[in-house]
Amino acid sequence: MSNILVCARFRPLSSKERRNQEDSVCIRCIDSETFILKDEKEDDFTFSFDKVFYEESEQADVYKFLALPIVRGAILLAVWNCSTGCSLLWLNIVTFMCIPRSISKLCLQTGAGKTYSMEGPGILECDEQKNGLLPRVVEGIFHSIRSSDEVIQYSVKLSMVEIYMEKVRDHFDLSKDNMQIKESKLQGIILPGVTEITVLEPAEALQSLSSGIVNRTVGETQMNMVSSRSHCVYIFTILQELCRHRRVKSGKLVLVDLAGSEKVEKTAAEGRIFEEAKTINKSLTALGNVVNAVTCGLQGKLNHIPYHDSKLTRILQDALGGSSRTALLCCCSPSTSNASESLSTLRFGVRVKHIKASPCVNNSENKCVRRHGTPSTTKDESCERIL
Ligand code: ADP
Numbered sequence: 139m140s141n142i143l144v145c146a147r148f149r150p151l152s153s154k155e156r157r158n159q160e161d162s163v164c165i166r167c168i169d170s171e172t173f174i175l176k177d178e179k180e181d182d183f184t185f186s187f188d189k190v191f192y193e194e195s196e197q198a199d200v201y202k203f204l205a206l207p208i209v210r211g212a213i214l215l216a217v218w219n220c221s222t223g224c225s226l227l228w229l230n231i232v233t234f235m236c237i238p239r240s241i242s243k244l245c246l247q248t249g250a251g252k253t254y255s256m257e258g259p260g261i262l263e264c265d266e267q268k269n270g271l272l273p274r275v276v277e278g279i280f281h282s283i284r285s286s287d288e289v290i291q292y293s294v295k296l297s298m299v300e301i302y303m304e305k306v307r308d309h310f311d312l313s314k315d316n317m318q319i320k321e322s323k324l325q326g327i328i329l330p331g332v333t334e335i336t337v338l339e340p341a342e343a344l345q346s347l348s349s350g351i352v353n354r355t356v357g358e359t360q361m362n363m364v365s366s367r368s369h370c371v372y373i374f375t376i377l378q379e380l381c382r383h384r385r386v387k388s389g390k391l392v393l394v395d396l397a398g399s400e401k402v403e404k405t406a407a408e409g410r411i412f413e414e415a416k417t418i419n420k421s422l423t424a425l426g427n428v429v430n431a432v433t434c435g436l437q438g439k440l441n442h443i444p445y446h447d448s449k450l451t452r453i454l455q456d457a458l459g460g461s462s463r464t465a466l467l468c469c470c471s472p473s474t475s476n477a478s479e480s481l482s483t484l485r486f487g488v489r490v491k492h493i494k495a496s497p498c499v500n501n502s503e504n505k506c507v508r509r510h511g512t513p514s515t516t517k518d519e520s521c522e523r524i525l
């Protein structure tokens with residue numbers, strides 16, 4: 139059993155923050171895992187995470203620490219996995235702020251570096267230094283496949299959806315604009331009918347991702363010129379066929395870039411933007427409630443965990459439910475003017491760190507269900523624990 143990997147990332151001060159003479163950096167680095175945040179009232183708060191990425195950190199550092207083990211896991215799982223088993227691996231990029239101090243009321247700060255961490259300056263911009271997690275994950279998947287055993291045939295499929303105003307939209311087929319989320323015994327949470335593009339090489343995957351990203355709903359707020367107004371979900375399914383045994387096994391890697399929101403008074407939100415912010419905040423409140431429930435002693439009592447309260451929590455059910463390997467990056471601004479949002483984001487990260495995960499793949503026809511460290515397996519099922 140392990141905890142969810144939780145890291146914090148501070149972007150450099152923005153030009154707006156630098157121009158504001160009353161603003162300054164509110165973070166003091168202690169070491170690569172610990173730092174002190176000074177809030178507006180000059181109170182000190184010490185935080186420790188699995189790793190802290192300060193402003194000088196490179197995109198490659200984030201990938202290597204946070205995502206590479208999960209990418210390798212997705213490929214290896216496909217190899218280890220037997221029969222019709224499936225694994226679900228999640229990588230979530232999030233930042234949160236809560237109002238007031240309870241995490242049951244969440245809203246999310248925009249302009250903190252989530253999308254930058256995920257995509258970099260652009261999916262098709264081949265800047266080795268600035269490439270975000272997505273192009274690196276694509277490269278990592280194909281690299282692992284290329285260096286694997288030749289008797290194993292791999293295929294990689296890609297899907298991309300967004301949750302906008304509580305509707306799940308297929309980015310590869312915009313006519314599918316209100317998709318259902320279902321739970322399958324074998325595969326966990328699934329999106330029946332979602333478009334899956336088979337990609338044969340990294341360039342093809344990046345091209346597809348780029349065409350999907352164009353369809354993402356964005357808007358301009360005072361905090362961010364290109365604020366993501368939807369939660370964006372990238373799903374890589376890796377199928378492995380062992381010719382000799384004619385067995386198909388699969389691993390799944392999911393990346394989530396959450397929508398941006400902020401205090402309404404900070405963004406001058408009105409009209410549609412205001413409605414979007416309300417919906418985003420509602421789904422984040424649901425996420426806060428789920429994390430509260432998972433970490434407040436309701437482990438094992440699945441009925442008490444309100445996954446069904448929003449599309450976001452439903453899609454994240456496997457990640458938060460402990461049956462997959464999950465990593466979380468809490469992206470924050472380093473400036474004093476955003477200290478209260480950063481504080482809330484980091485407190486949320488601390489809370490998520492307490493979720494116990496026990497990822498496993500099944501070795502039988504039945505899905506292995508392991509939630510919050512309370513194994514619940516069906517008859518004749520043998521679970522393979524992933525370390
Ligand atoms: P979010 O997705 O959290 O709303 P973005 O990722 O869109 O925020 O980031 C807002 C702005 O900050 C963008 O212009 C982006 O390029 C810049 N930015 C974010 N993180 C970094 C970073 N680590 N290094 C350089 N620029 C960054």
Ligand code: MG
Pocket residue numbers: 252253254364365366396397398
């Ligand atoms: Mg964004």
